[in-house]
Amino acid sequence: MNIRKLGRLDTLIENQREKGRLQGATILVEHNGKRVYENHYEPDREDSIYKLFSMTKPITSVAAMILYERGELDLMSKVSDYLPAFAECKVASPEGITKAVNPITIKDLLNMTSGIVYSGDFGEAERSMTRVYKEAKTQRQSGILRSNVDVCNKLAEGYLAFEPGSGFRYGHSADIMAGVIEVITGKKYSEFLKKEIFTPLNMEDTGFWIDESKAFRQAVLYRRDKTGKVVRAEDDVKRRMEMENPTSMPWFEMGGSGLYSTANDYAHFAQMLLNKGSYHGKELIGKKTLSFMTTPQLPSGIQGQFWDMNGCLGYNYGNYFRILTDPAMASSNGSIGEYGWDGKAGTYFFVDPSEELIVIYMQQIEGGCDYSFIRGIRQIVYGAI
Template identity: 45%
Template sequence: MRRDRLQNLEDLFFQEIKDGRLKGCSIMVLHNGNTEFRGEYGSDKRDTIYRIFSMTKPVTAVAILILMERGLLDLLDPLSGYIPEFKDMKIVTAEGEVSAKNEITIADCLNMTSGMVYPGEDSVSAIRLSKEAERIAVRQEFGEKIDAVTVARAVAGVPLLFEPGTRWNYSVSADVLAGVAEVITGMPFGEFLRRAVFAPLDMQDTMYVSELGEKEERLAPLYSRNKDGEIVPMSRQQMDALSAGAFSSVRATSFYGGGSGLCSTLSDYSKFALMLLNDGEYNGIRILGRKTAQFMHTDGLSEEVRKTISFKNIKGYSYSNLLRIMKDTGEAGSNGSNGEFGWDGMLGTYFLADPLERLVFVYGQQILGGLDESLMRRIRSIIYSALE
C-alpha cells in the first residue's frame, strides 16, 4: 500500500478533532496481514477499550457456525427446536394478530429475516418488546441473574413484525442466538465465546462489561452531540437510556448478549477480522473451517428480500450471518470491492474485511448516534486509494 496516501487519514482526523466533530478515535489498517497504518487521536490511546455494541454480532455468528461445524445444530432448524417458546408465533397485522405460517429458522436469525424487532422503535411489536426489556431490567435490579435463554424466552412472547423469511429487519435476533448457544453448550454465552474464539485468538482484552475488572479504567470516554451538534461528555440520563432494558453494553450485568455487550480493542478485533479474511484461520489457529468461513460472507438474501433493507448507510450491500456484504460498489458510491464485508457499532466502531484486496481496517470512537456516514465514506476512500 502507498503509506504516503494513508497519511491523509492523519490530516482527516486532526481536522475532525480541531473542528469539534470528534473528541477521540483510533484506526488500524492491515494489508496482507501487515499493519500499514495505525493512529490514535484526541483522548484515545493504543490500548483503549471500546464498547463495540453491534460488532458483537459477527462474533455471535462465528459461535453459531462453530456449533454447526460440530454437528450440534443446522441453520435450517426451527428456532423452536432449541427454545420451544418460539413455536406458533403470532404476527401483528392491521386486523390484529394472526398465526405465522413459517417457523423462524436459525438462518433467519443470522440474516435478520426473523420478523423480530428491537426495543425503542414505534411498531406494536417494538413497544411490546420494550416492556419486556423493562421487566427484565427490574428483575436484574433486584439481583436476579438473567441469562441469554431468559431474554430469548421473553422475546418469544412478542408478536413478529412480518412472516419469517420474507423481509429484512434489524432486530434482537442475535441475542436470541446467544440463548440457542447456551441451550446447546450448557454454559453462559460469554464463557463459550472465551473458550471457542477469544482464547484461541489471544484476544485478551475482549470481554463483556461485567468482566472488565481493573481494565475498566481503559474504557474510552462516552460522548454525545448536543443540540448544536457539538461533541460533549455523555450525560447520566443518556447513559441510563443506553443501559435500559436487557440489551445493554454500558451497565455491567450478568447477561451475555449476542447482539451487543462486548468490549474490545482495535488490536484484538483486528485478529478476529483477519481470521475471517484468512478463511477461518489466524496465526496458525483455526477457528472455522475454510468453507464455513467463506460461507459466512456469502450473500444470504434473495434479491426480493434485499430490496427490503431499510438502512440508508448500507445502500449497495446485502446481508448474511450478521454481516453486511458489498454487492454493488456503483450503487454504494464506493471505490471499494464487491464482496467486502463487516459491521459497525452504535457508538461508531466499524470494521471492514476485503478478501479481494486482502485488506482489513478497524476503527474506534464512542459517540452516541454512531459514526458519521460522510466521515466513514472519506475514511474508506482514503484507504482504498492507497492500494496499488
C-alpha cells in the same frame, strides 16, 4: 499500498476534531499481513477499551458457525427446538395480532429475517418489544428470570414485525442466537466465547464487562449537542446505552450488542476472518464455512429493506455481515465481496479478501458514526492501493 496517501486519514480525522464533531478515536489499517497505518486520537490510547455494540454480531456469527461445523446446529431447524417459547410467536400486522404461520428458523436469526425487532415506537411490534424488554430486565434483576436462556424465552412474547422469512428487520435476533448457543453447549455464552474464540485469538481485553483493573482504559463516551458537536456524555446517556456499570456482569449477555473490546483485539478477529478461519496456525472454522458466512443471503425481494439502513446501499446481508455487491450503487471504490459491520456508538470495520485488507475504526459517540466520514475513510484507504 501508498503510505503517503494514507496520511490523508490524519487530515480527515483532524478536520473532524477541529470542527468538534469527533474527539477520541482509533484507526488501524492492515494490508498483506502488515499494519500499514495506526493512529490514536486523545484522549483515546492504544489500549482503550470500547463498547462494540453491534460489532458483537460478527463474533456471534463465528460462534454459531463453530457449532454448525460440528454438526450440532442445523440452520434449517426451528428456534423453538431450542427455546420453546418461540413456538407461540405472534405477528403484528395492519389486520391485527395473529399467530405466526411460519416458524422462525436458525437461518432467519442469522439473516435478520425472523421478524424479531428492537424496542422502539415505530409500529406495534416495536412497542410490544419495548414493554417485554423492560419486563425482562426487571425480572432478571429480581431473580424471576435466572439465566440468559430465560431472558431469550421471555423476549418471545414481543410481537414479530412480519411472518418469519418474508422480510428483513434489524432486531434482537443475534441476542436470541446467543441463547440457542447456550442451550446447545450447556455453557454461559461468555464462557463459550472465551474458550472457543477469545483465548485462541489472544483477545485478552474482550468480554461482556471490563475488569476493574482495566476500568481506567475505558474510552470516554460522548454525545452530540444541538449543533452537532461532541461533548462528554452524562449519566443518563450511559443508562440509555446500558453502559452505566461497565465493570459489572450484565443482566443479559447479548450476542448482538454486549461486548467490550480494543482495536487490537478486534484486529485479531478480523485477521482470522481474512485468513479464512485461522489465526497463527489455530483454525476456528474452515475456509468453506467462512466462505458461506460471507456470501449474500437476502433474496432480491428483501434486499431493498436492508438498503434502508444507513451505510448499506449497494450491499447485501448474511450471517450478521454486510457484503458489498454493487460498488456503483454504494458509490464505493471498494471490492465486490468486501464485508464487515459497525456498532451504534460508531465502531466500524471491514475485511476485503481480494486486497488482503483490514480496516478497523473505533469511537464512542451516542448516535453512531457519520457515514459521510466513514465513506471518506474508505475512499482514502482504497485510493492508496
